[in-house]
Amino acid sequence: MTFKPARLLLALIAIAASFAYSPSFAQNLAVVNGKAIPSSRADAIVKQVVAQGQGTDSPQLRDAIKKDLISREVMMQEAIKQGYDKNPEVKAALENARQTIVINALARDYITKHPVSDAEVKAEYDRFAKQTGDKEYHVRHILFATEDEAKAAIAKLKGGAKFEDLAKGSKDTGTANNGGDLDWASPSSFPPEFAAGFTNLQKGAITDTPVKTQVGYHVIKLDDVRPAKLPTLDEVKPQISEALTQQKLAAYQEEMVKKAKVQ
Known part of the structure:
Protein backbone atom coordinates (compact mmCIF):
# COMPACT_ATOMS: atom_id res chain seq x y z
CA MET A 1 0.00 0.00 0.00
CA THR A 2 1.30 3.47 -0.91
CA PHE A 3 0.46 6.39 1.41
CA LYS A 4 -0.35 9.79 0.00
CA PRO A 5 1.74 12.59 1.62
CA ALA A 6 -1.07 13.79 3.90
CA ARG A 7 -1.95 10.27 5.07
CA LEU A 8 1.71 9.46 5.62
CA LEU A 9 2.06 12.54 7.87
CA LEU A 10 -0.98 11.54 9.89
CA ALA A 11 0.36 8.02 10.25
CA LEU A 12 3.73 9.28 11.49
CA ILE A 13 2.03 11.57 14.01
CA ALA A 14 -0.12 8.67 15.26
CA ILE A 15 2.92 6.42 15.64
CA ALA A 16 4.85 9.12 17.49
CA ALA A 17 1.92 9.69 19.82
CA SER A 18 1.64 5.99 20.52
CA PHE A 19 5.32 5.76 21.43
CA ALA A 20 4.91 8.76 23.75
CA TYR A 21 1.95 7.05 25.42
CA SER A 22 3.51 3.58 25.73
CA PRO A 23 7.27 2.97 25.42
CA SER A 24 6.60 -0.74 24.92
CA PHE A 25 4.30 -0.26 21.90
CA ALA A 26 6.83 -1.55 19.39
CA GLN A 27 7.23 -4.80 21.29
CA ASN A 28 3.87 -5.33 22.97
CA LEU A 29 0.31 -5.24 21.75
CA ALA A 30 -0.92 -4.72 25.29
CA VAL A 31 0.00 -5.40 28.91
CA VAL A 32 -2.67 -7.21 30.94
CA ASN A 33 -2.20 -7.23 34.71
CA GLY A 34 1.52 -6.82 34.15
CA LYS A 35 1.68 -9.62 31.55
CA ALA A 36 2.75 -8.46 28.09
CA ILE A 37 1.11 -9.64 24.87
CA PRO A 38 3.78 -9.31 22.14
CA SER A 39 2.81 -7.60 18.92
CA SER A 40 4.39 -10.49 17.03
CA ARG A 41 1.53 -12.72 18.17
CA ALA A 42 -1.02 -10.49 16.47
CA ASP A 43 1.21 -10.21 13.39
CA ALA A 44 1.30 -13.99 13.11
CA ILE A 45 -2.49 -14.24 13.32
CA VAL A 46 -2.95 -11.51 10.70
CA LYS A 47 -0.54 -13.31 8.39
CA GLN A 48 -2.44 -16.56 8.82
CA VAL A 49 -5.84 -14.95 8.23
CA VAL A 50 -4.61 -13.25 5.06
CA ALA A 51 -2.87 -16.41 3.80
CA GLN A 52 -6.08 -18.41 4.22
CA GLY A 53 -8.06 -15.79 2.33
CA GLN A 54 -10.29 -15.06 5.31
CA GLY A 55 -9.60 -11.33 5.37
CA THR A 56 -7.20 -8.52 4.54
CA ASP A 57 -4.74 -6.74 6.81
CA SER A 58 -6.70 -3.76 8.10
CA PRO A 59 -7.09 -1.69 11.28
CA GLN A 60 -10.46 -3.34 11.85
CA LEU A 61 -8.95 -6.83 11.65
CA ARG A 62 -6.06 -5.91 13.93
CA ASP A 63 -8.42 -4.29 16.43
CA ALA A 64 -10.57 -7.44 16.52
CA ILE A 65 -7.48 -9.61 16.99
CA LYS A 66 -6.19 -7.33 19.76
CA LYS A 67 -9.50 -7.55 21.63
CA ASP A 68 -9.52 -11.34 21.26
CA LEU A 69 -5.93 -11.70 22.49
CA ILE A 70 -6.64 -9.48 25.49
CA SER A 71 -9.75 -11.50 26.34
CA ARG A 72 -7.82 -14.75 26.02
CA GLU A 73 -5.02 -13.44 28.24
CA VAL A 74 -7.53 -12.38 30.90
CA MET A 75 -9.17 -15.81 30.81
CA MET A 76 -5.78 -17.55 30.83
CA GLN A 77 -4.67 -15.65 33.90
CA GLU A 78 -7.91 -16.51 35.68
CA ALA A 79 -7.60 -20.18 34.71
CA ILE A 80 -4.06 -20.33 36.09
CA LYS A 81 -5.19 -18.50 39.22
CA GLN A 82 -7.79 -21.21 39.78
CA GLY A 83 -5.24 -23.96 39.14
CA TYR A 84 -6.58 -25.38 35.89
CA ASP A 85 -3.06 -25.58 34.46
CA LYS A 86 -2.31 -28.18 37.16
CA LYS A 135 -13.07 -46.21 -21.58
CA GLU A 136 -15.95 -45.79 -19.16
CA TYR A 137 -18.70 -48.38 -18.77
CA HIS A 138 -22.33 -47.98 -17.77
CA VAL A 139 -23.21 -51.18 -15.95
CA ARG A 140 -26.00 -52.66 -13.88
CA HIS A 141 -25.85 -55.59 -11.50
CA ILE A 142 -27.97 -57.84 -9.33
CA LEU A 143 -26.34 -59.25 -6.21
CA PHE A 144 -27.26 -62.66 -4.82
CA ALA A 145 -26.14 -64.57 -1.75
CA THR A 146 -25.64 -67.88 -3.61
CA GLU A 147 -24.42 -68.99 -7.00
CA ASP A 148 -27.60 -71.00 -7.62
CA GLU A 149 -29.76 -67.89 -7.13
CA ALA A 150 -27.59 -65.99 -9.61
CA LYS A 151 -27.78 -68.83 -12.16
CA ALA A 152 -31.56 -68.94 -11.82
CA ALA A 153 -31.72 -65.20 -12.49
CA ILE A 154 -29.57 -65.55 -15.61
CA ALA A 155 -31.92 -68.26 -16.88
CA LYS A 156 -34.94 -65.99 -16.30
CA LEU A 157 -33.23 -63.13 -18.15
CA LYS A 158 -32.49 -65.37 -21.11
CA GLY A 159 -36.16 -66.39 -21.02
CA GLY A 160 -37.28 -62.78 -21.43
CA ALA A 161 -37.46 -61.43 -17.88
CA LYS A 162 -36.60 -57.76 -17.44
CA PHE A 163 -33.31 -56.98 -15.71
CA GLU A 164 -34.84 -54.05 -13.82
CA ASP A 165 -37.59 -56.25 -12.39
CA LEU A 166 -35.19 -58.89 -11.11
CA ALA A 167 -32.90 -56.18 -9.70
CA LYS A 168 -35.61 -55.35 -7.14
CA GLY A 169 -34.59 -58.53 -5.29
CA SER A 170 -30.90 -57.64 -5.25
CA LYS A 171 -28.96 -57.84 -1.98
CA ASP A 172 -27.49 -54.45 -2.95
CA THR A 173 -30.27 -52.35 -1.49
CA GLY A 174 -28.60 -49.17 -2.72
CA THR A 175 -29.26 -50.06 -6.36
CA ALA A 176 -32.20 -52.47 -6.09
CA ASN A 177 -34.82 -49.80 -6.71
CA ASN A 178 -33.09 -48.23 -9.74
CA GLY A 179 -32.61 -51.34 -11.80
CA GLY A 180 -29.20 -52.19 -10.37
CA ASP A 181 -27.72 -49.08 -11.99
CA LEU A 182 -24.06 -48.45 -11.06
CA ASP A 183 -23.79 -45.41 -13.37
CA TRP A 184 -20.74 -44.61 -15.49
CA ALA A 185 -17.38 -45.71 -14.10
CA SER A 186 -13.97 -47.00 -15.13
CA PRO A 187 -13.06 -50.65 -14.55
CA SER A 188 -10.52 -49.58 -11.91
CA SER A 189 -13.43 -48.37 -9.76
CA PHE A 190 -14.52 -51.97 -9.18
CA PRO A 191 -12.91 -55.12 -7.77
CA PRO A 192 -10.80 -56.77 -10.51
CA GLU A 193 -13.01 -59.85 -10.72
CA PHE A 194 -16.13 -57.69 -11.09
CA ALA A 195 -14.53 -55.52 -13.79
CA ALA A 196 -13.41 -58.62 -15.69
CA GLY A 197 -17.05 -59.69 -15.82
CA PHE A 198 -18.19 -56.77 -17.98
CA THR A 199 -15.23 -55.37 -19.94
CA ASN A 200 -15.63 -58.00 -22.68
CA LEU A 201 -19.41 -57.81 -22.92
CA GLN A 202 -21.23 -56.35 -25.90
CA LYS A 203 -23.64 -53.46 -25.31
CA GLY A 204 -26.89 -54.75 -23.86
CA ALA A 205 -25.44 -58.16 -22.96
CA ILE A 206 -25.43 -59.87 -19.57
CA THR A 207 -22.89 -62.23 -18.05
CA ASP A 208 -23.40 -65.90 -18.98
CA THR A 209 -22.21 -67.05 -15.57
CA PRO A 210 -22.36 -65.45 -12.12
CA VAL A 211 -19.42 -63.22 -11.15
CA LYS A 212 -18.17 -63.93 -7.65
CA THR A 213 -16.75 -61.24 -5.36
CA GLN A 214 -16.28 -61.10 -1.62
CA VAL A 215 -19.84 -59.78 -1.16
CA GLY A 216 -21.62 -62.46 -3.17
CA TYR A 217 -22.59 -63.45 -6.72
CA HIS A 218 -23.35 -60.85 -9.37
CA VAL A 219 -25.31 -60.86 -12.58
CA ILE A 220 -23.96 -57.96 -14.64
CA LYS A 221 -25.45 -56.12 -17.61
CA LEU A 222 -23.50 -53.69 -19.80
CA ASP A 223 -25.65 -50.78 -20.95
CA ASP A 224 -23.10 -48.72 -22.85
CA VAL A 225 -19.42 -47.78 -23.36
CA ARG A 226 -17.85 -44.35 -23.99
CA PRO A 227 -14.39 -42.77 -24.11
CA ALA A 228 -13.13 -41.89 -20.65
CA LYS A 229 -13.16 -38.22 -19.70
CA LEU A 230 -9.98 -37.84 -17.68
Whole structure:
Protein backbone atom coordinates (compact mmCIF):
# COMPACT_ATOMS: atom_id res chain seq x y z
CA MET A 1 0.00 0.00 0.00
CA THR A 2 1.30 3.47 -0.91
CA PHE A 3 0.46 6.39 1.41
CA LYS A 4 -0.35 9.79 0.00
CA PRO A 5 1.74 12.59 1.62
CA ALA A 6 -1.07 13.79 3.90
CA ARG A 7 -1.95 10.27 5.07
CA LEU A 8 1.71 9.46 5.62
CA LEU A 9 2.06 12.54 7.87
CA LEU A 10 -0.98 11.54 9.89
CA ALA A 11 0.36 8.02 10.25
CA LEU A 12 3.73 9.28 11.49
CA ILE A 13 2.03 11.57 14.01
CA ALA A 14 -0.12 8.67 15.26
CA ILE A 15 2.92 6.42 15.64
CA ALA A 16 4.85 9.12 17.49
CA ALA A 17 1.92 9.69 19.82
CA SER A 18 1.64 5.99 20.52
CA PHE A 19 5.32 5.76 21.43
CA ALA A 20 4.91 8.76 23.75
CA TYR A 21 1.95 7.05 25.42
CA SER A 22 3.51 3.58 25.73
CA PRO A 23 7.27 2.97 25.42
CA SER A 24 6.60 -0.74 24.92
CA PHE A 25 4.30 -0.26 21.90
CA ALA A 26 6.83 -1.55 19.39
CA GLN A 27 7.23 -4.80 21.29
CA ASN A 28 3.87 -5.33 22.97
CA LEU A 29 0.31 -5.24 21.75
CA ALA A 30 -0.92 -4.72 25.29
CA VAL A 31 0.00 -5.40 28.91
CA VAL A 32 -2.67 -7.21 30.94
CA ASN A 33 -2.20 -7.23 34.71
CA GLY A 34 1.52 -6.82 34.15
CA LYS A 35 1.68 -9.62 31.55
CA ALA A 36 2.75 -8.46 28.09
CA ILE A 37 1.11 -9.64 24.87
CA PRO A 38 3.78 -9.31 22.14
CA SER A 39 2.81 -7.60 18.92
CA SER A 40 4.39 -10.49 17.03
CA ARG A 41 1.53 -12.72 18.17
CA ALA A 42 -1.02 -10.49 16.47
CA ASP A 43 1.21 -10.21 13.39
CA ALA A 44 1.30 -13.99 13.11
CA ILE A 45 -2.49 -14.24 13.32
CA VAL A 46 -2.95 -11.51 10.70
CA LYS A 47 -0.54 -13.31 8.39
CA GLN A 48 -2.44 -16.56 8.82
CA VAL A 49 -5.84 -14.95 8.23
CA VAL A 50 -4.61 -13.25 5.06
CA ALA A 51 -2.87 -16.41 3.80
CA GLN A 52 -6.08 -18.41 4.22
CA GLY A 53 -8.06 -15.79 2.33
CA GLN A 54 -10.29 -15.06 5.31
CA GLY A 55 -9.60 -11.33 5.37
CA THR A 56 -7.20 -8.52 4.54
CA ASP A 57 -4.74 -6.74 6.81
CA SER A 58 -6.70 -3.76 8.10
CA PRO A 59 -7.09 -1.69 11.28
CA GLN A 60 -10.46 -3.34 11.85
CA LEU A 61 -8.95 -6.83 11.65
CA ARG A 62 -6.06 -5.91 13.93
CA ASP A 63 -8.42 -4.29 16.43
CA ALA A 64 -10.57 -7.44 16.52
CA ILE A 65 -7.48 -9.61 16.99
CA LYS A 66 -6.19 -7.33 19.76
CA LYS A 67 -9.50 -7.55 21.63
CA ASP A 68 -9.52 -11.34 21.26
CA LEU A 69 -5.93 -11.70 22.49
CA ILE A 70 -6.64 -9.48 25.49
CA SER A 71 -9.75 -11.50 26.34
CA ARG A 72 -7.82 -14.75 26.02
CA GLU A 73 -5.02 -13.44 28.24
CA VAL A 74 -7.53 -12.38 30.90
CA MET A 75 -9.17 -15.81 30.81
CA MET A 76 -5.78 -17.55 30.83
CA GLN A 77 -4.67 -15.65 33.90
CA GLU A 78 -7.91 -16.51 35.68
CA ALA A 79 -7.60 -20.18 34.71
CA ILE A 80 -4.06 -20.33 36.09
CA LYS A 81 -5.19 -18.50 39.22
CA GLN A 82 -7.79 -21.21 39.78
CA GLY A 83 -5.24 -23.96 39.14
CA TYR A 84 -6.58 -25.38 35.89
CA ASP A 85 -3.06 -25.58 34.46
CA LYS A 86 -2.31 -28.18 37.16
CA ASN A 87 -5.28 -30.35 36.15
CA PRO A 88 -3.99 -33.76 34.85
CA GLU A 89 -6.37 -33.75 31.87
CA VAL A 90 -5.37 -30.22 30.93
CA LYS A 91 -1.67 -31.09 31.24
CA ALA A 92 -2.18 -34.13 29.01
CA ALA A 93 -4.03 -32.02 26.42
CA LEU A 94 -1.23 -29.43 26.51
CA GLU A 95 1.36 -32.14 25.92
CA ASN A 96 -0.63 -33.50 22.97
CA ALA A 97 -0.89 -30.00 21.51
CA ARG A 98 2.85 -29.44 22.04
CA GLN A 99 3.64 -32.70 20.24
CA THR A 100 1.39 -31.77 17.33
CA ILE A 101 2.99 -28.34 16.91
CA VAL A 102 6.55 -29.71 17.07
CA ILE A 103 5.78 -32.62 14.74
CA ASN A 104 4.12 -30.28 12.23
CA ALA A 105 7.24 -28.09 12.27
CA LEU A 106 9.37 -31.16 11.55
CA ALA A 107 7.03 -32.22 8.72
CA ARG A 108 7.08 -28.77 7.10
CA ASP A 109 10.86 -28.68 7.23
CA TYR A 110 11.14 -32.20 5.79
CA ILE A 111 8.85 -31.39 2.86
CA THR A 112 10.72 -28.12 2.24
CA LYS A 113 13.91 -30.13 1.90
CA HIS A 114 12.25 -33.01 0.00
CA PRO A 115 9.58 -31.36 -2.17
CA VAL A 116 7.39 -33.26 -4.60
CA SER A 117 8.81 -32.66 -8.08
CA ASP A 118 6.87 -32.01 -11.29
CA ALA A 119 8.32 -35.27 -12.64
CA GLU A 120 6.85 -37.20 -9.71
CA VAL A 121 3.45 -35.58 -10.24
CA LYS A 122 3.55 -36.40 -13.96
CA ALA A 123 4.54 -40.01 -13.28
CA GLU A 124 1.66 -40.42 -10.81
CA TYR A 125 -0.77 -38.84 -13.29
CA ASP A 126 0.39 -41.22 -16.03
CA ARG A 127 -0.01 -44.18 -13.67
CA PHE A 128 -3.53 -43.03 -12.80
CA ALA A 129 -4.44 -42.55 -16.47
CA LYS A 130 -3.12 -46.01 -17.37
CA GLN A 131 -4.95 -47.64 -14.47
CA THR A 132 -8.19 -45.84 -15.28
CA GLY A 133 -8.03 -46.75 -18.95
CA ASP A 134 -9.49 -44.95 -21.94
CA LYS A 135 -13.07 -46.21 -21.58
CA GLU A 136 -15.95 -45.79 -19.16
CA TYR A 137 -18.70 -48.38 -18.77
CA HIS A 138 -22.33 -47.98 -17.77
CA VAL A 139 -23.21 -51.18 -15.95
CA ARG A 140 -26.00 -52.66 -13.88
CA HIS A 141 -25.85 -55.59 -11.50
CA ILE A 142 -27.97 -57.84 -9.33
CA LEU A 143 -26.34 -59.25 -6.21
CA PHE A 144 -27.26 -62.66 -4.82
CA ALA A 145 -26.14 -64.57 -1.75
CA THR A 146 -25.64 -67.88 -3.61
CA GLU A 147 -24.42 -68.99 -7.00
CA ASP A 148 -27.60 -71.00 -7.62
CA GLU A 149 -29.76 -67.89 -7.13
CA ALA A 150 -27.59 -65.99 -9.61
CA LYS A 151 -27.78 -68.83 -12.16
CA ALA A 152 -31.56 -68.94 -11.82
CA ALA A 153 -31.72 -65.20 -12.49
CA ILE A 154 -29.57 -65.55 -15.61
CA ALA A 155 -31.92 -68.26 -16.88
CA LYS A 156 -34.94 -65.99 -16.30
CA LEU A 157 -33.23 -63.13 -18.15
CA LYS A 158 -32.49 -65.37 -21.11
CA GLY A 159 -36.16 -66.39 -21.02
CA GLY A 160 -37.28 -62.78 -21.43
CA ALA A 161 -37.46 -61.43 -17.88
CA LYS A 162 -36.60 -57.76 -17.44
CA PHE A 163 -33.31 -56.98 -15.71
CA GLU A 164 -34.84 -54.05 -13.82
CA ASP A 165 -37.59 -56.25 -12.39
CA LEU A 166 -35.19 -58.89 -11.11
CA ALA A 167 -32.90 -56.18 -9.70
CA LYS A 168 -35.61 -55.35 -7.14
CA GLY A 169 -34.59 -58.53 -5.29
CA SER A 170 -30.90 -57.64 -5.25
CA LYS A 171 -28.96 -57.84 -1.98
CA ASP A 172 -27.49 -54.45 -2.95
CA THR A 173 -30.27 -52.35 -1.49
CA GLY A 174 -28.60 -49.17 -2.72
CA THR A 175 -29.26 -50.06 -6.36
CA ALA A 176 -32.20 -52.47 -6.09
CA ASN A 177 -34.82 -49.80 -6.71
CA ASN A 178 -33.09 -48.23 -9.74
CA GLY A 179 -32.61 -51.34 -11.80
CA GLY A 180 -29.20 -52.19 -10.37
CA ASP A 181 -27.72 -49.08 -11.99
CA LEU A 182 -24.06 -48.45 -11.06
CA ASP A 183 -23.79 -45.41 -13.37
CA TRP A 184 -20.74 -44.61 -15.49
CA ALA A 185 -17.38 -45.71 -14.10
CA SER A 186 -13.97 -47.00 -15.13
CA PRO A 187 -13.06 -50.65 -14.55
CA SER A 188 -10.52 -49.58 -11.91
CA SER A 189 -13.43 -48.37 -9.76
CA PHE A 190 -14.52 -51.97 -9.18
CA PRO A 191 -12.91 -55.12 -7.77
CA PRO A 192 -10.80 -56.77 -10.51
CA GLU A 193 -13.01 -59.85 -10.72
CA PHE A 194 -16.13 -57.69 -11.09
CA ALA A 195 -14.53 -55.52 -13.79
CA ALA A 196 -13.41 -58.62 -15.69
CA GLY A 197 -17.05 -59.69 -15.82
CA PHE A 198 -18.19 -56.77 -17.98
CA THR A 199 -15.23 -55.37 -19.94
CA ASN A 200 -15.63 -58.00 -22.68
CA LEU A 201 -19.41 -57.81 -22.92
CA GLN A 202 -21.23 -56.35 -25.90
CA LYS A 203 -23.64 -53.46 -25.31
CA GLY A 204 -26.89 -54.75 -23.86
CA ALA A 205 -25.44 -58.16 -22.96
CA ILE A 206 -25.43 -59.87 -19.57
CA THR A 207 -22.89 -62.23 -18.05
CA ASP A 208 -23.40 -65.90 -18.98
CA THR A 209 -22.21 -67.05 -15.57
CA PRO A 210 -22.36 -65.45 -12.12
CA VAL A 211 -19.42 -63.22 -11.15
CA LYS A 212 -18.17 -63.93 -7.65
CA THR A 213 -16.75 -61.24 -5.36
CA GLN A 214 -16.28 -61.10 -1.62
CA VAL A 215 -19.84 -59.78 -1.16
CA GLY A 216 -21.62 -62.46 -3.17
CA TYR A 217 -22.59 -63.45 -6.72
CA HIS A 218 -23.35 -60.85 -9.37
CA VAL A 219 -25.31 -60.86 -12.58
CA ILE A 220 -23.96 -57.96 -14.64
CA LYS A 221 -25.45 -56.12 -17.61
CA LEU A 222 -23.50 -53.69 -19.80
CA ASP A 223 -25.65 -50.78 -20.95
CA ASP A 224 -23.10 -48.72 -22.85
CA VAL A 225 -19.42 -47.78 -23.36
CA ARG A 226 -17.85 -44.35 -23.99
CA PRO A 227 -14.39 -42.77 -24.11
CA ALA A 228 -13.13 -41.89 -20.65
CA LYS A 229 -13.16 -38.22 -19.70
CA LEU A 230 -9.98 -37.84 -17.68
CA PRO A 231 -9.11 -34.53 -16.02
CA THR A 232 -6.02 -32.81 -17.37
CA LEU A 233 -2.75 -32.85 -15.46
CA ASP A 234 -3.13 -29.17 -14.59
CA GLU A 235 -6.62 -29.77 -13.18
CA VAL A 236 -5.49 -32.45 -10.72
CA LYS A 237 -1.90 -31.38 -10.10
CA PRO A 238 -2.62 -29.83 -6.66
CA GLN A 239 -4.43 -32.96 -5.47
CA ILE A 240 -1.72 -35.27 -6.77
CA SER A 241 1.00 -33.13 -5.22
CA GLU A 242 -0.77 -33.17 -1.85
CA ALA A 243 -1.28 -36.94 -2.00
CA LEU A 244 2.40 -37.53 -2.84
CA THR A 245 3.42 -35.16 -0.05
CA GLN A 246 1.39 -37.21 2.44
CA GLN A 247 2.96 -40.40 1.07
CA LYS A 248 6.45 -38.96 1.59
CA LEU A 249 5.61 -37.96 5.14
CA ALA A 250 4.15 -41.41 5.85
CA ALA A 251 7.29 -43.09 4.48
CA TYR A 252 9.50 -40.78 6.56
CA GLN A 253 7.48 -41.57 9.68
CA GLU A 254 7.67 -45.31 8.99
CA GLU A 255 11.44 -45.04 8.53
CA MET A 256 11.81 -43.26 11.88
CA VAL A 257 9.63 -45.83 13.63
CA LYS A 258 11.76 -48.68 12.25
CA LYS A 259 14.91 -47.04 13.60
CA ALA A 260 13.41 -46.41 17.03
CA LYS A 261 13.98 -48.77 19.97
CA VAL A 262 10.48 -49.67 21.04
CA GLN A 263 10.07 -51.92 24.09
